[in-house]
Amino acid sequence: MDFPTPSPDKKELEEGGLFTPHFGQNGLLTAVVTDARDGMLLMVAHMNAAALSLTLETGIAHYWSRSRGRLWKKGEVSGNFQRVVEIRTDCDQDALWLRVEVAGHDATCHTGRRSCFYRTVEVKGGKAHLKVDGSVPKFDTKATYGRSG
Amino acid sequence: MDFPTPSPDKKELEEGGLFTPHFGQNGLLTAVVTDARDGMLLMVAHMNAAALSLTLETGIAHYWSRSRGRLWKKGEVSGNFQRVVEIRTDCDQDALWLRVEVAGHDATCHTGRRSCFYRTVEVKGGKAHLKVDGSVPKFDTKATYGRSG
Numbered sequence: 001m002d003f004p005t006p007s008p009d010k011k012e013l014e015e016g017g018l019f020t021p022h023f024g025q026n027g028l029l030t031a032v033v034t035d036a037r038d039g040m041l042l043m044v045a046h047m048n049a050a051a052l053s054l055t056l057e058t059g060i061a062h063y064w065s066r067s068r069g070r071l072w073k074k075g076e077v078s079g080n081f082q083r084v085v086e087i088r089t090d091c092d093q094d095a096l097w098l099r100v101e102v103a104g105h106d107a108t109c110h111t112g113r114r115s116c117f118y119r120t121v122e123v124k125g126g127k128a129h130l131k132v133d134g135s136v137p138k139f140d141t142k143a144t145y146g147r148s149g
Numbered sequence: 150m151d152f153p154t155p156s157p158d159k160k161e162l163e164e165g166g167l168f169t170p171h172f173g174q175n176g177l178l179t180a181v182v183t184d185a186r187d188g189m190l191l192m193v194a195h196m197n198a199a200a201l202s203l204t205l206e207t208g209i210a211h212y213w214s215r216s217r218g219r220l221w222k223k224g225e226v227s228g229n230f231q232r233v234v235e236i237r238t239d240c241d242q243d244a245l246w247l248r249v250e251v252a253g254h255d256a257t258c259h260t261g262r263r264s265c266f267y268r269t270v271e272v273k274g275g276k277a278h279l280k281v282d283g284s285v286p287k288f289d290t291k292a293t294y295g296r297s298g
Contacts, residue, residue: 001275001276003277014260015260015281017278017279017280018278018279019270019277019278019279030179030193032181032190032193035174035189038188039183039187039188039189040188041181041183041237041246043239044179044181044244056216056270056272056277057272064241080276086165086269087269087270088190088266088267088268088269088270088282088286089268089270089279090192090193090265090266090268091258091259091260091265091267095193095265095269097266101188109239109240110240111163111164111240116237116239116240116244117237117239117246118237118240119237119238120235120236120237121168121205121236121237121245123205123206123236126150127150128150128168128205129166129167130164130165130166130167130168130238132164133237146185
């Protein structure tokens with residue numbers, strides 16, 4: 001699937017029906033992924049044109065893994081695939097919102113937890129620290145990935 | 150507020166209580182902003198250390214505006230401030246999730262709509278196009294910003 005070049009016309013970009021995703025200088029756009037069931041934020045990832053194209057064509061979320069420098073079918077090792085229920089884009093078309101159903105262990109984070117956002121930021125005495133929200137791994141990450149993490 | 154340098158120890162980064170936000174090469178991290186009321190995704194923005202510090206100190210969301218190249222107190226013109234209910238970070242601490250209450254017109258998008266994500270991506274005949282979800286401006290953007298957009 002090819003994506004047209006974004007229009008220089010702001011009105012066309014913001015109000016038009018043409019999907020012209022704006023990939024940044026690194027060829028990536030940001031994808032926000034929430035659970036279609038209850039809206040829980042599961043992860044923030046990145047897509048290049050190939051990942052977005054595969055996602056639209058197959059209905060299964062694909063990303064660009066920046067750490068591994070390769071196309072990444074989410075769940076390819078763990079079985080925790082994401083079936084796309086809906087995709088939205090924002091006003092300037094440089095971010096996507098995927099509402100998904102998670103297969104397998106109902107887990108998205110590589111730590112085994114349901115969501116990557118398992119820690120709240122708390123401020124106390126002028127300093128910020130983190131507090132785990134109580135969520136624990138839903139599968140054996142060592143057995144699945146071959147090593148911790 | 151100063152933020153310590155991220156630890157090279159993955160376990161400390163992912164399981165520890167130390168908040169060490171990882172700002173990218175451009176000095177920014179991604180902030181996902183949802184409505185604390187119902188989980189609606191309102192916007193995706195960016196923060197540098199100063200914006201994050203101000204947000205934590207005041208409880209009102211501040212960002213770094215990439216288009217304007219300056220610190221941005223969201224709502225400074227429109228009155229649509231965001232009161233932070235909760236902040237979370239993800240496993241590798243390079244993204245934040247802000248759950249907020251929106252003041253003013255209950256609108257976040259500069260087009261006047263409640264959310265920036267007012268269009269769904271639809272695939273038909275192998276091509277993707279956009280469909281507005283029916284949401285309309287909640288305030289007069291021309292009168293507020295001095296010009297359209």
